[in-house]
Amino acid sequence: MDMNTNEIYSELRKTKQELLQRLEDHNGSPLVKPYILGELKDIESALNKLEKGTFGTCEISGEILPQDLLALIPILKSVEDCQTIRYFFRKT
Template sequence: MDQNIYEIYSELRKTKEELVQRLKNKQCSPLVKPYIEGELKDIETALQKLETGTFGTCEISGELIPKELLTIIPTLKSIDDCKTVSYFIRKASS
């Protein structure tokens, strides 16, 4: 596992633990709980992909998802997600 992927894996595991603790300790409002559960599910999916070697591959087309975007949002699932995210990411002006 290269260093970048290892860092993503470590960060996802840490975030997963934080979310699980938040849910167990009931430290979230009922309005926020579904969002935390959704994020937790996405993180678990990304971790599973890292463990099986399919991380960074589009679930629809099989294309590779750009590493730059996975570094920012490691829970991306498809190229379509990338297009949506890219719309909101601004490139630095020269």
Template structure:
């Protein structure tokens, strides 16, 4: 694991703990519960990829995703996901 990946690993692990705590403290299911569960699943996949050594690799094509983009959104899974960002992101996305 390189320095950037190690930093992301620590951040993802902390986010995972915070989401798990939020879910544990919820008394009833609401609109946020499903969003938190989805995010938790994405974080768990990213953590597994970091441990296995294939973090940042597109799940569809196998090509590497832009490192700058991964530092902003470490739960990206594919090039296709990053292509959708241009429709929702308010700022320009530096890919190089």
């Protein structure tokens, strides 16, 4: 893993721990739990990809995803996800 990938891996692991702690918090809203579980699934998927060496490639086409977007949102899965994000980030 290169330096940027190591930083992403470390941040994903921290986020996973935070999400697990929120799930264990019995004072949390049950309405939020499904969203936390969904986020946790995405984080675990990204961690798995990093460990397998497939992180940063589109799950559909196999194309390489833009590093700038992955640094911001490491749970991106496809080129389509990247296009959607870029649409919302575009300047007016």
